[in-house]
Structure formats: C-alpha cells, structure tokens
Amino acid sequence: MPNVRLALAQTNPTVGDIAGNSEQIFTVVCDAAAQGANLVVFGEMALSGYPIEDLSARPEFLAEASNAIKSLAERINNFGLGEVAVVVGHPRAIAPGDPDAGEHEWSIAQNTASVLLGGKVVGNYAKHHLPNYSVFDEYRNFVPGDELLSFDHCGLRFSTVICEDIWQDGGPVAKIGEAGTDVTLILNGSPFELDKIARRVELVQHLAKTHNCAAVYVNLVGGQDDLVFDGDSFAVDRQGNEVARAESFKSDLVLLDIRTDGVIKQITPPRLHPASEIESVWHALVLGLRDYVEKNGFKSVILGLSGGIDSAVCAAIARDAIGSDAVFGVAMPSRYSSDGSITDAEDLANRLEIPIRTEAIENFFQSFQGQLQLADLAAENLQARIRGVILMGLSNAEGHLTLTTGNKTELAVGYSTIYGDSVGGFAPIKDVPKTMVWQLARWRNEQATKAGEVQPIPESSITKPPSAELRPGQVDQDSLPEYDVLDEMLELYINKHRSASQLIEAGFDPATVSRVIALVDRAEWKRRQGAIGPKISGMAFGRDRRLPITNRFKSH
Numbered sequence: 001m002p003n004v005r006l007a008l009a010q011t012n013p014t015v016g017d018i019a020g021n022s023e024q025i026f027t028v029v030c031d032a033a034a035q036g037a038n039l040v041v042f043g044e045m046a047l048s049g050y051p052i053e054d055l056s057a058r059p060e061f062l063a064e065a066s067n068a069i070k071s072l073a074e075r076i077n078n079f080g081l082g083e084v085a086v087v088v089g090h091p092r093a094i095a096p097g098d099p100d101a102g103e104h105e106w107s108i109a110q111n112t113a114s115v116l117l118g119g120k121v122v123g124n125y126a127k128h129h130l131p132n133y134s135v136f137d138e139y140r141n142f143v144p145g146d147e148l149l150s151f152d153h154c155g156l157r158f159s160t161v162i163c164e165d166i167w168q169d170g171g172p173v174a175k176i177g178e179a180g181t182d183v184t185l186i187l188n189g190s191p192f193e194l195d196k197i198a199r200r201v202e203l204v205q206h207l208a209k210t211h212n213c214a215a216v217y218v219n220l221v222g223g224q225d226d227l228v229f230d231g232d233s234f235a236v237d238r239q240g241n242e243v244a245r246a247e248s249f250k251s252d253l254v255l256l257d258i259r260t261d262g263v264i265k266q267i268t269p270p271r272l273h274p275a276s277e278i279e280s281v282w283h284a285l286v287l288g289l290r291d292y293v294e295k296n297g298f299k300s301v302i303l304g305l306s307g308g309i310d311s312a313v314c315a316a317i318a319r320d321a322i323g324s325d326a327v328f329g330v331a332m333p334s335r336y337s338s339d340g341s342i343t344d345a346e347d348l349a350n351r352l353e354i355p356i357r358t359e360a361i362e363n364f365f366q367s368f369q370g371q372l373q374l375a376d377l378a379a380e381n382l383q384a385r386i387r388g389v390i391l392m393g394l395s396n397a398e399g400h401l402t403l404t405t406g407n408k409t410e411l412a413v414g415y416s417t418i419y420g421d422s423v424g425g426f427a428p429i430k431d432v433p434k435t436m437v438w439q440l441a442r443w444r445n446e447q448a449t450k451a452g453e454v455q456p457i458p459e460s461s462i463t464k465p466p467s468a469e470l471r472p473g474q475v476d477q478d479s480l481p482e483y484d485v486l487d488e489m490l491e492l493y494i495n496k497h498r499s500a501s502q503l504i505e506a507g508f509d510p511a512t513v514s515r516v517i518a519l520v521d522r523a524e525w526k527r528r529q530g531a532i533g534p535k536i537s538g539m540a541f542g543r544d545r546r547l548p549i550t551n552r553f554k555s556h
Contacts, residue, residue: 003155007032007040008254010231010246012222014295015049018068022047028253029076029086035255039085039153043220044163044189045111047090050220056109062093069114069121077119085153086116087160089187092124113160113187115151125149125160148172150179155260160185166203176211183258184211188219192230192284193538194277205240212238214264221251223291226532226543228284238262247271249283278443281436281536288534289428290321293401302400304387305329305356307344309461313441314405314428316456319352328400329356332387340460347458361386384420392423401425404531409434409483411530411541412490413516414523422530430533431540433490434483438462481512489516495539500555517555525549
C-alpha cells in the first residue's frame with residue numbers, strides 16, 4: 001500500500017467569488033477522499049481566484065478570504081475528513097504595523113499556501129506581497145523569502161512553494177533538500193502561452209533532480225479576463241521523469257500513489273492532450289471566451305459576419321464555447337460587398353447552425369452623407385462605424401456581448417476603424433496573427449472531417465483575398481505587405497524587440513520596414529482603447545506591451 005494517495009486538484013475558480021470557490025474546493029476534497037486520497041493539493045490562489053489585482057488592497061475582501069480558509073478547515077473536519085490534509089492557495093491579510101507590512105499604511109495581501117488538517121490551519125507559507133498591477137510584473141522584482149513550509153504526513157515529508165519560487169535556486173527552494181523533503185508541492189497560477197509548457201517541465205525537473213525529491217506542480221485552469229489558465233498540472237519523480245499529468249484546459253482531479261521509497265505513479269486513467277500548438281491555441285481561445293461570457297453573466301454573443309476569415313473563425317470559436325443557440329450573427333453589406341461575401345456569411349451561419357440577420361448599411365450611409373459629404377478614407381471609416389452602431393444597438397436591445405473580430409496583425413498596424421469594426425466587449429483573436437487565423441481555420445475544419453461532421457468554416461472564406469470591402473475592388477494587400485511577410489516582421493519587431501536595422505539585416509526591404517514600424521508605433525492609441533481578448537503569446541497588446549502614446553522615439 002502507498003503511504004500517501006495524493007489528489008492533484010486542478011480547479012477553475014472565479015476571482016472574488018470566495019464562497020463559490022470555497023464550495024468548489026470542499027466538493028473536490030470530498031470527491032478525492034471518496035477515491036482514497038489523504039492529501040489534496042490545489043493551485044495558487046484557488047480560494048480567491050487569480051489575479052486579484054486591486055482587490056489585494058480591499059480590507060473587506062482580505063478579511064473574507066481569511067475567514068473562509070478557517071471555515072473551510074472546520075467544514076472539512078466536521079464532514080468526517082479531518083485526517084485528509086488539504087493544501088490551498090489564498091490571499092492573507094497583513095495589517096498595518098505588522099513587521100511584514102513594512103511602511104504600508106493599509107492592509108496588504110500576501111500570496112499564501114496553507115495546510116488544513118484536523119479542522120485547523122496547521123501551517124502556512126506566505127510567499128510575498130501580491131501586486132495590484134499586471135500579472136507578470138510581480139515576477140520581475142520578486143525576492144523570495146527564507147522560510148519554507150514543510151510538514152509530515154503519513155510517513156512522508158512535504159514542502160510547499162508557490163509559482164515563481166522555482167524560477168531561482170535561492171530563497172525557500174534552497175532549503176528543500178535541508179528539510180529532508182520527499183515531495184515538493186508547487187502551487188501555480190500560470191497562464192497559457194505558446195511554448196510555455198516545456199519551460200515549466202524543465203524547471204520542475206531541475207528542482208526534483210537538484211534536491212532529490214518528487215515534485216507535484218498544480219496549476220489553475222480557466223479564463224480570467226484576458227488570461228487563460230491551461231491547467232496541464234503534472235508530477236515528476238526524484239529523477240525528473242514525468243509520472244502523471246492532468247488534462248489541459250479542463251478542471252481535473254488526478255490521483256497519485258506515493259511510497260516512501262520514492263515510487264510515484266498516476267492511478268487515474270491517462271489524460272488526452274493537444275497534439276499540436278494550433279490545437280492548444282484553439283482550446284485556449286474557446287475556454288477564454290466561454291469563461292468570460294459565463295463568469296460575467298452574459299447569455300449570448302453577437303458579431304458581424306462579413307464572409308471573411310476573421311469573423312468566420314470568431315464565430316466558430318464562439319459556437320464551440322457556448323453553443324449555437326447563444327451566438328447571433330449579423331451580415332451588414334455595403335454597396336461594395338460582393339455577392340460571394342454575403343453567401344459566405346450565410347453559408348457559415350448554416351454550417352454553425354447559428355441565426356443570422358441582414359442589416360444593410362446603405363440607407364444609413366446615405367443619411368450621414370447627405371449632411372457630412374465625406375470622401376475617401378473618411379467615407380470608408382463611416383461605413384465601418386455604421387456597422388459598429390448596428391452591433392452595439394442590437395447588443396443593448398437584446399443583451400448580447402458584442403465580439404470584435406480583429407486579429408493581432410491588424411491591431412499591430414492599426415488596420416481597423418476605431419469605434420467601427422473595433423467595437424465590442426471581447427476580442428477572441430486579438431492575440432492571434434493573421435497567418436495563424438488561417439491555420440486555426442484549417443485545423444478546425446480537419447477536426448470536423450475526422451469526426452464525420454460538417455466543416456464549420458467555408459473553404460471560400462479561407463482562400464479568398466482578405467478585404468474590408470469599403471471601396472471598389474479593395475483588398476488588404478493594397479495597403480499592407482503580404483501577411484506571411486508582415487507577420488514575420490511583426491514577430492521580430494514586437495515580440496523579440498528587434499530594431500529597424502536588425503530587420504533590414506534579416507533581409508526585409510528597408511522601405512517596407514520603415515513603413516511597417518511607423519504604422520505599429522502610430523497605432524498605439526487605438527490599441528489602448530481596444531477590447532480585451534485571450535492572451536496566447538508572451539507579448540500581448542494591453543497586457544505585456546504598452547508604449548507611450550505620445551512618443552517621438554523612432555527605431556533605427
């Protein structure tokens with residue numbers, strides 16, 4: 001028999017819903033105990049949700065969290081599970097005057113892991129003060145403390161650390177070996193990013209091999225505003241070999257048997273995981289949209305259907321996230337819309353089994369022009385803004401969340417109309433480059449074919465040249481480089497911080513480099529006003545990259 005049956009509890013909390021999250025934790029503990037678990041480990045800030053941002057400065061919020069963790073320990077014990085150890089992440093209030101509070105004149109929050117056993121909080125590790133700004137800024141100036149939470153349970157020694165503790169060998173991590181640790185429990189709230197999963201595993205493997213202990217990494221799952229927590233929790237043995245993994249992008253409960261001789265194995269059935277980067281991105285976008293809609297109390301979404309690839313992919317994501325009955329499409333043809341665009345929009349709606357209505361914009365346009373008499377770009381933008389008014393009017397009247405369908409490439413170069421096609425409360429593909437939008441469309445159609453289902457996205461929407469159709473014969477490449485070239489340039493300039501001279505050295509045309517960089521820099525004011533959307537990269541607009549709007553520096 002194993003010494004410990006550990007339950008790796010991958011949950012989807014809602015920020016601020018302390019009562020609901022506490023109920024979720026209690027239910028999972030009961031489920032785990034019914035399967036023989038005597039140790040249950042949850043993710044970082046599972047009690048409060050994460051990140052809590054300015055809630056970290058609200059005394060009443062911190063007090064509620066502190067009371068909830070004590071009540072949770074008592075409830076578990078009163079239910080007859082007092083011998084089950086439960087490790088939970090939560091915020092802990094530090095009052096003014098406490099040595100840990102420093103010079104602060106108000107209550108502050110510490111990121112804490114507590115051990116609940118026998119109806120009491122028997123130990124906790126407060127890692128550091130929680131920030132009230134960007135989720136990633138906290139990592140840059142983080143200095144770990146010297147304390148390490150260790151406890152004995154069923155003949156094994158456990159040590160607990162939180163999130164970025166494992167990024168460096170100092171602080172509490174340095175004491176794991178000294179504590180005689182058999183298993184290190186790592187509580188995490190790590191959002192999804194491309195290429196991030198491999199880095200997590202490398203860090204945990206390094207910890208295990210360095211300190212000769214098994215390690216269990218427990219992550220959150222779910223959408224929180226523009227962040228998507230992907231779960232994908234896992235465990236490694238003392239040699240760093242992966243021995244268990246939870247499901248990606250879903251709540252999960254994985255049970256491990258751990259023996260004193262170091263043997264650790266998963267006893268629940270193996271989980272399926274995304275087979276490619278594109279599949280992971282699709283699931284991240286679906287989860288991000290679903291949780292934003294449900295956690296904010298929306299019943300449905302509405303979006304413009306142009307017959308193009310961006311709106312088609314957004315509609316398919318929405319259908320997968322919340323179902324056909326909750327997705328409403330609007331076709332808004334102009335005098336320049338092709339017959340193909342209208343039929344493609346209708347074809348998409350039929351494939352997705354979503355309702356579509358047609359609201360032509362010509363009469364609105366003529367009414368405005370009768371007074372304003374706009375020309376050229378101003379007239380083009382007017383058409384886009386009429387579409388925005390239609391969508392927001394229907395949103396207000398019928399209670400839908402409006403989705404805006406711009407992709408990262410367009411946002412980067414300002415290829416959108418502020419208060420026009422950019423209107424909306426959520427942007428599903430905001431962090432997705434144009435070339436990846438096509439990849440997502442083809443992947444989703446391939447999955448439908450494999451499942452014997454109708455492909456959700458019309459082939460013509462994938463293959464035809466992208467166009468805003470705001471003037472005769474318009475296509476995107478009239479004013480932009482080919483998208484494969486443009487996306488490569490933007491990856492270097494935005495994500496990798498390459499200068500103009502470095503782009504030219506990489507082989508890009510100097511005149512194109514100068515024009516693209518100017519477009520990116522000038523569009524900062526538009527991006528600052530845009531809707532949030534799921535972050536999938538390490539340099540998402542609004543979350544990671546913010547340049548001064550008033551800025552005369554030019555890349556050279």
